[in-house]
Amino acid sequence: MKKFWCLFFIFWPIVAIIIFWISPGMNWWFPGESYSPLGAQIDDLFYLILWIVAVVFVGTQIGLGYVLWKGATSKQDDKAWYSHGSHSLEVMWTIVPAGILLFIALYQMDVWAQYRIKANFPENTLTAPIAELTARQFEWRVRYPHPDRKFKSEADVKKWLRQPHPDDLHTVNDLRVPSGKPVLIYLRTEDVQHSFFVPKLRVKQDAVPGLVIPVWFEVQNRAGENEEPELKGSSYEFLCAELCGWGHYKMKARLVAQPEKEFKTYIDELQADQNEDGVSSDDEQE
Amino acid sequence: MGIRQTWISGMLLALTLTGCEPPSAQFANNNRVSNLIPEAQLGITEESDGELRHYDGVIGTLDGSFGTPENLIAWMKLPIDFGQLEGTVAESPADVEIDANQFYVAFDGEQDDIITDKQLLLNSGEYEDTILGITRYDAETGLLTVNAEFEDSKPAAGDRFVIVGQVLQYGRELYMTHCLHCHGTTGDGNGPTAEYLNPRPRDFRLGLFKFTSTNATTTKGARRDDLEHVIRQGVPGTYMPSFLLLKDDELHAIVEYVRFLSMRGQYENDLVTILEGNFSEDAVKSMMEGGTERSEIIKDLLATLKEDFLLDAADKADNLARFWEAAEDESALVIPGKPRTPDTPESRARGRQLYLSAKAKCTNCHGVAGLGNGPQTFEYETDPTTNEKRPAPGLHDDWGNLVKPRNLTTGIYRGGRRPLDIYRRIRVGIKGAKMPAFGGTVLSDDEVWDLVNYVMSIPYEGKDAAPVAGRQPAEEETGHSENETETQTNNPTVTQDQVAQQSGSGEGR
Numbered sequence: 205m206k207k208f209w210c211l212f213f214i215f216w217p218i219v220a221i222i223i224f225w226i227s228p229g230m231n232w233w234f235p236g237e238s239y240s241p242l243g244a245q246i247d248d249l250f251y252l253i254l255w256i257v258a259v260v261f262v263g264t265q266i267g268l269g270y271v272l273w274k275g276a277t278s279k280q281d282d283k284a285w286y287s288h289g290s291h292s293l294e295v296m297w298t299i300v301p302a303g304i305l306l307f308i309a310l311y312q313m314d315v316w317a318q319y320r321i322k323a324n325f326p327e328n329t330l331t332a333p334i335a336e337l338t339a340r341q342f343e344w345r346v347r348y349p350h351p352d353r354k355f356k357s358e359a360d361v362k363k364w365l366r367q368p369h370p371d372d373l374h375t376v377n378d379l380r381v382p383s384g385k386p387v388l389i390y391l392r393t394e395d396v397q398h399s400f401f402v403p404k405l406r407v408k409q410d411a412v413p414g415l416v417i418p419v420w421f422e423v424q425n426r427a428g429e430n431e432e433p434e435l436k437g438s439s440y441e442f443l444c445a446e447l448c449g450w451g452h453y454k455m456k457a458r459l460v461a462q463p464e465k466e467f468k469t470y471i472d473e474l475q476a477d478q479n480e481d482g483v484s485s486d487d488e489q490e
Numbered sequence: 491m492g493i494r495q496t497w498i499s500g501m502l503l504a505l506t507l508t509g510c511e512p513p514s515a516q517f518a519n520n521n522r523v524s525n526l527i528p529e530a531q532l533g534i535t536e537e538s539d540g541e542l543r544h545y546d547g548v549i550g551t552l553d554g555s556f557g558t559p560e561n562l563i564a565w566m567k568l569p570i571d572f573g574q575l576e577g578t579v580a581e582s583p584a585d586v587e588i589d590a591n592q593f594y595v596a597f598d599g600e601q602d603d604i605i606t607d608k609q610l611l612l613n614s615g616e617y618e619d620t621i622l623g624i625t626r627y628d629a630e631t632g633l634l635t636v637n638a639e640f641e642d643s644k645p646a647a648g649d650r651f652v653i654v655g656q657v658l659q660y661g662r663e664l665y666m667t668h669c670l671h672c673h674g675t676t677g678d679g680n681g682p683t684a685e686y687l688n689p690r691p692r693d694f695r696l697g698l699f700k701f702t703s704t705n706a707t708t709t710k711g712a713r714r715d716d717l718e719h720v721i722r723q724g725v726p727g728t729y730m731p732s733f734l735l736l737k738d739d740e741l742h743a744i745v746e747y748v749r750f751l752s753m754r755g756q757y758e759n760d761l762v763t764i765l766e767g768n769f770s771e772d773a774v775k776s777m778m779e780g781g782t783e784r785s786e787i788i789k790d791l792l793a794t795l796k797e798d799f800l801l802d803a804a805d806k807a808d809n810l811a812r813f814w815e816a817a818e819d820e821s822a823l824v825i826p827g828k829p830r831t832p833d834t835p836e837s838r839a840r841g842r843q844l845y846l847s848a849k850a851k852c853t854n855c856h857g858v859a860g861l862g863n864g865p866q867t868f869e870y871e872t873d874p875t876t877n878e879k880r881p882a883p884g885l886h887d888d889w890g891n892l893v894k895p896r897n898l899t900t901g902i903y904r905g906g907r908r909p910l911d912i913y914r915r916i917r918v919g920i921k922g923a924k925m926p927a928f929g930g931t932v933l934s935d936d937e938v939w940d941l942v943n944y945v946m947s948i949p950y951e952g953k954d955a956a957p958v959a960g961r962q963p964a965e966e967e968t969g970h971s972e973n974e975t976e977t978q979t980n981n982p983t984v985t986q987d988q989v990a991q992q993s994g995s996g997e998g999r
């Protein structure tokens with residue numbers, strides 16, 4: 205009976221390991237391919253940590269199994285004995301995990317800095333924002349600067365962010381960016397805290413009341429999943445990742461990354477639509 | 491003891507199970523219905539020649555035409571796309587045995603709608619005009635299971651049939667997911683989250699929608715396009731979010747269902763109106779005070795329900811259909827007579843003159859500075875239903891909600907921000923609200939465009955818009971880029987004027 209319990213507790217870790225091992229092939233849980241270069245680096249970090257955790261998990265389970273088995277097979281007359289612990293063991297299992305954590309902390313800094321520290325942003329993105337993205341209960345409002353608007357400095361951009369301009373272009377739940385180059389948006393919220401999350405690009409950033417937060421990302425110049433056929437596979441879902449109220453689940457929108465030329469065409473169309481007077485252009489669209 | 495315990499746990503189990511069943515959805519009745527005497531609401535059952543016959547009142551008539559949320563009725567009189575699938579009864583394969591309530595069918599075209607729980611109408615052959623309920627459909631083999639058993643002969647191969655209502659049904663399902671928690675099961679704008687919202691969600695039952703493109707002179711209705719536009723774009727400045735990612739067929743189904751709810755609400759009001767004069771609690775009370783016996787009144791009601799009520803209701807239904815058809819008619823669509831006047835300082839100045847003039851009266855509500863604080867907002871209005879002064883000063887819409895005239899300085903446009911949208915707001919007005927329609931006679935096209943140019947410039951008055959570099963000066967006709975240039979070289983008198991008035995109005999931003 206002792207051996208049964210011993211085998212029972214060894215069996216489950218083995219099952220767990222097998223399931224985790226086959227899961228990427230079965231398309232379970234794993235986030236899939238990233239469609240942005242920085243996202244690929246974030247994935248590398250994720251997999252590194254996963255490997256470290258996997259090794260620790262397997263090692264711990266083997267140790268546990270060994271102890272159980274040894275106890276189960278020991279002779280009846282072995283008596284329990286009292287231990288004061290082992291100083292060297294204590295030191296070891298404190299220093300080794302601390303070292304691993306320190307390693308992870310230092311190793312990820314580069315990616316973190318690229319993503320979050322303004323000085324490391326790709327060149328010229330801060331003064332050439334694609335759009336201002338405003339979260340509000342429960343939708344995403346997009347404001348593009350006029351395509352001819354050139355910002356001289358960050359202060360100039362701030363000025364634009366502070367107040368609407370007559371030539372701005374507005375859409376809702378539909379953010380378009382050019383693909384194949386780093387792009388930057390300014391994220392803000394009109395009411396409570398929201399979070400801008402594009403799973404396929406590994407982009408996630410909270411929108412905090414009172415702050416205007418620059419977020420940059422790059423969408424690879426390639427087809428994503430065909431969510432919408434007419435957008436030729438360049439459409440990515442983005443959503444709110446911060447429970448923001450009863451309509452939180454409604455905050456699902458679309459990010460479309462198209463090659464520069466198609467993006468330009470889109471902006472031109474948007475501009476024409478925004479100036480629609482019902483007469484000048486024949487095809488009156490909604 | 492043991493028996494008692496079993497009994498109690500049995501009870502507990504029963505309680506848990508009953509708690510799990512979802513409550514069935516019901517359409518709620520308009521408050522006006524409860525003003526009628528019970529007999530007028532529920533109808534009267536009469537015994538004649540030993541037979542009982544029921545004559546429907548308001549509730550029965552309404553439900554008979556529209557059904558319940560779980561059993562919707564496609565009333566073909568109404569201009570709604572309920573969805574219609576046609577097909578033919580197919581030959582059964584010789585080697586397959588099927589039950590008495592099954593037969594094979596083939597649809598005319600591609601068919602991927604869910605048709606379970608729908609009704610099928612046979613319209614040729616032995617079973618012509620028979621209605622069957624579909625309980626199961628196997629898309630692969632075409633085997634259909636219905637709720638009736640055929641003892642001797644089944645519908646013959648080649649018999650034609652039609653299934654109606656799958657679009658409406660789909661619309662209801664989507665409505666339940668996306669719209670119900672604000673707009674309510676009945677479309678009364680009173681869903682569970684509604685009470686936390688300001689402005690309140692639209693109550694569809696008046697058949698009125700605020701942001702439309704139809705001229706108010708021939709119809710007060712809204713076009714399908716108008717509803718689609720609002721659902722796709724949302725209504726900025728309110729809690730109506732954008733549902734841009736809905737697919738076209740989903741959007742269509744929701745629009746049809748909203749129109750259905752709207753027509754149901756209007757018809758309900760119509761039916762109450764027919765009986766209200768003589769058979770409301772108040773009317774009956776005063777008649778009884780005048781010496782009339784209650785039984786006399788009931789007799790009178792029975793006579794009405796037998797004939798006049800039905801005739802009047804049919805008339806009302808015809809009107810209702812015409813109301814919605816008129817909105818879809820091309821002639822109802824408001825299209826500017828001429829293109830937008832170039833957005834020049836002169837045009838804006840003319841617009842401003844009009845804005846301040848007694849002709850357009852904009853300042854009465856929107857205020858001189860456009861802050862939405864005109865003198866009308868301090869007046870006590872009279873409630874048209876009670877003829878008493880409202881408890882709070884300000885403008886009320888047809889739903890009885892206090893509404894603020896738009897603050898034109900914010901740059902938030904609920905009905906859309908394109909020049910065409912603003913043109914239509916001025917030309918068509920906001921239906922159900924106090925924004926009047928400046929039809930063709932009050933303001934000419936030129937005048938409306940001047941007003942549009944002025945109104946669109948208000949949010950940027952007196953503000954230093956950051957200059958745009960690299961623009962060709964010859965780029966004309968794109969109103970926005972011109973806007974920009976003008977904001978900097980803005981007509982200085984207008985700007986100073988504006989600032990002076992704002993400080994004078996004593997209200998900060």
Ligand SMILES: [Cu+2]
Nearest residue numbers: 398444448455
């Ligand atoms: Cu949110």
